Amino acid sequence: MAQAKDKRDVGAKAARKAVPKAAKGPKPHVAVDTGAPADENSQETNAKARKGAIFLAAVVGIYVVYLIVTGQMGEFLRALSSVDGGWIGWASFAFVMYFVFGVVAYAIAVYLDHDSPVGIRDLMSVEASGIFFGNLTPMMAGAVPSQIFRLTRTGLDVGEASATQFTRFIMFQFGVVLFAAIMLFAKVSYFFDTYGDIIFLNLVVFGVHFLELAVLFVVCLCPRFVMRVGNGLIRFATRRGILKDPSHFDEMVNVQVMEFSNAFKRAAQDLPSMGLTLVVTMLQLGCLYMIPWFVLKAFGIDADFLECLAAGSMVQMVASAVPLPGGTGGAEGGFIMFYGHMFGSATSAGFLIWRIVTFFGPTLLSAPLLGLRSKPGPSIYHRVQALLGRLPVGGAGARREPRVATIKGSQIAARAKGRGASGTGRAARKPTVTSKGVSIPMGKVKKK
Numbered sequence: 001m002a003q004a005k006d007k008r009d010v011g012a013k014a015a016r017k018a019v020p021k022a023a024k025g026p027k028p029h030v031a032v033d034t035g036a037p038a039d040e041n042s043q044e045t046n047a048k049a050r051k052g053a054i055f056l057a058a059v060v061g062i063y064v065v066y067l068i069v070t071g072q073m074g075e076f077l078r079a080l081s082s083v084d085g086g087w088i089g090w091a092s093f094a095f096v097m098y099f100v101f102g103v104v105a106y107a108i109a110v111y112l113d114h115d116s117p118v119g120i121r122d123l124m125s126v127e128a129s130g131i132f133f134g135n136l137t138p139m140m141a142g143a144v145p146s147q148i149f150r151l152t153r154t155g156l157d158v159g160e161a162s163a164t165q166f167t168r169f170i171m172f173q174f175g176v177v178l179f180a181a182i183m184l185f186a187k188v189s190y191f192f193d194t195y196g197d198i199i200f201l202n203l204v205v206f207g208v209h210f211l212e213l214a215v216l217f218v219v220c221l222c223p224r225f226v227m228r229v230g231n232g233l234i235r236f237a238t239r240r241g242i243l244k245d246p247s248h249f250d251e252m253v254n255v256q257v258m259e260f261s262n263a264f265k266r267a268a269q270d271l272p273s274m275g276l277t278l279v280v281t282m283l284q285l286g287c288l289y290m291i292p293w294f295v296l297k298a299f300g301i302d303a304d305f306l307e308c309l310a311a312g313s314m315v316q317m318v319a320s321a322v323p324l325p326g327g328t329g330g331a332e333g334g335f336i337m338f339y340g341h342m343f344g345s346a347t348s349a350g351f352l353i354w355r356i357v358t359f360f361g362p363t364l365l366s367a368p369l370l371g372l373r374s375k376p377g378p379s380i381y382h383r384v385q386a387l388l389g390r391l392p393v394g395g396a397g398a399r400r401e402p403r404v405a406t407i408k409g410s411q412i413a414a415r416a417k418g419r420g421a422s423g424t425g426r427a428a429r430k431p432t433v434t435s436k437g438v439s440i441p442m443g444k445v446k447k448k
Contacts, residue, residue: 053136055325067348079299079349087298091357094287094294099362101284102127105171107380108277109164112270114381117155119374126150128369135363138323144169154374162256163263170220170264171274173213175281179289180206180317183310190307194341205317223261227253288358289313292339295354299346311338326359 067073106123110116129150134143144165151161184191184206191199219226230253237243267274289312296303315334319327335351343350378386 050136051325053325056136056328059326059328076348076352079346080352082299083349083353084298084300087294088353088357091291091294091298091353092361094291095357095362098284098287099127099131101280101287102130105277105280105284106164106168108273108280109168109267110380111384112267112273112381114379116379116381118151119154119377119380121372121374122150122154124369125372128366128372131362132366132370135359136325138325139320139327150370159259163259166260167264167267168277170213170216171277172281173209173216175278175285176313176316177206177209177213178278179282179285180209180313183306183313187307187310190310195337202314202317205314205321208321209317219257220261220264223257226257230254230257285313285316289316291357292335292342292350292354295350295357296339296342298353299343299350301342301344301346303342308342314338331355331359 067076103120103123106126107120110118110123126147129146130140130143133146134140136142148158148161148165151164152158156164184202188199191202195202230249234243234246234249234253238246243249286309289309290305292312293303293305293308296308315331315338318334318337319330322328322330324330332351335354336347339350340347377383
């Protein structure tokens with residue numbers, strides 16, 4: 001009996017040695033999703049947009065009452081009656097090109113992923129979401145969340161969509177700061193001679209945007225430093241009762257910062273594509289800043305084209321710094337400050353037309369585009385390659401469909417036990433634990 005017991009002990013020890021030990025390191029993160037966060041974010045953005053629309057309608061009403069009370073309505077109507085509609089058409093076309101260049105900038109990022117599920121109509125919807133929700137929320141705060149939500153509807157997971165949008169946001173902000181810097185350098189004497197001490201306000205606003213851009217680059221290039229600082233601030237605020245529920249900020253600091261950094265570094269490896277994106281962004285901003293020049297032409301006023309571009313970049317910076325929907329207050333003040341001497345007595349009418357072309361019109365016209373969806377088919381990369389003749393038209397690969405899904409905890413448990421998603425006893429597809437989470441095979445992807 002003693003010998004048999006010894007043999008069993010030896011066999012047990014050997015079995016334990018045969019089982020490999022798990023590698024040390026961070027535990028895999030299992031993403032559990034109930035669908036609520038995306039819905040809550042979407043509802044919150046929609047609520048802010050409704051409040052912004054009500055606020056802007058009230059602002060228009062106040063503006064009309066102001067013209068009536070001050071006796072400027074007659075002058076305002078006379079100025080409008082002399083407008084050349086052809087130049088207004090060119091101003092509208094400039095904003096259309098602003099929209100087109102925005103879609104192209106997204107398409108460059110999507111092109112790099114050869115099997116991306118995102119199509120051109122999807123990108124039109126994404127750009128329209130940024131215009132619609134950005135115009136109706138303070139400091140365009142609703143633009144980024146709405147665009148991320150729209151990208152997730154194409155088949156990208158939240159991490160991919162957030163990283164794509166964040167990289168695009170950085171390049172856009174870099175373009176804004178670079179464009180303003182070029183204009184300030186090229187027209188510094190014009191600003192001093194025309195506006196005097198106001199140039200210092202320009203420099204302050206420019207400095208704020210530059211610091212914002214610098215912070216974004218620090219997040220992308222030094223993520224671990226940002227994570228250490230962020231976790232320290234979270235602990236400090238939690239201990240003093242400032243944060244009741246730090247889970248949201250914990251997710252942002254410990255997960256999203258690294259995702260954004262990795263996405264930006266991947267994009268930075270393809271410098272030609274980033275350079276092309278920057279060029280497209282500069283062209284996009286140029287289309288927006290040249291619109292006042294067309295409006296001046298509509299009133300029969302000649303102005304220097306480069307001076308209009310320089311003034312437009314300053315107006316955009318001032319308006320984006322005001323925490324009200326549509327930059328209300330900043331847009332009016334900036335326009336009067338930088339274009340008032342050009343328009344003269346037609347300033348009120350010129351401001352209204354400029355605001356309709358760049359704000360009210362695009363906000364209304366972008367709403368029908370929010371529901372655009374791309375049909376299943378080849379990815380943007382394969383379409384371009386087929387157009388260039390490098391791939392046969394019929395042989396372009398199908399878009400990637402998600403093979404790994406973020407699903408509910410009950411579904412993970414069901415699949416781990418060998419049941420299908422509906423629990424009907426289908427053959428088990430074993431989940432695989434990876435460094436990024438739990439990979440659940442979703443079946444074969446058919447290629448068309």
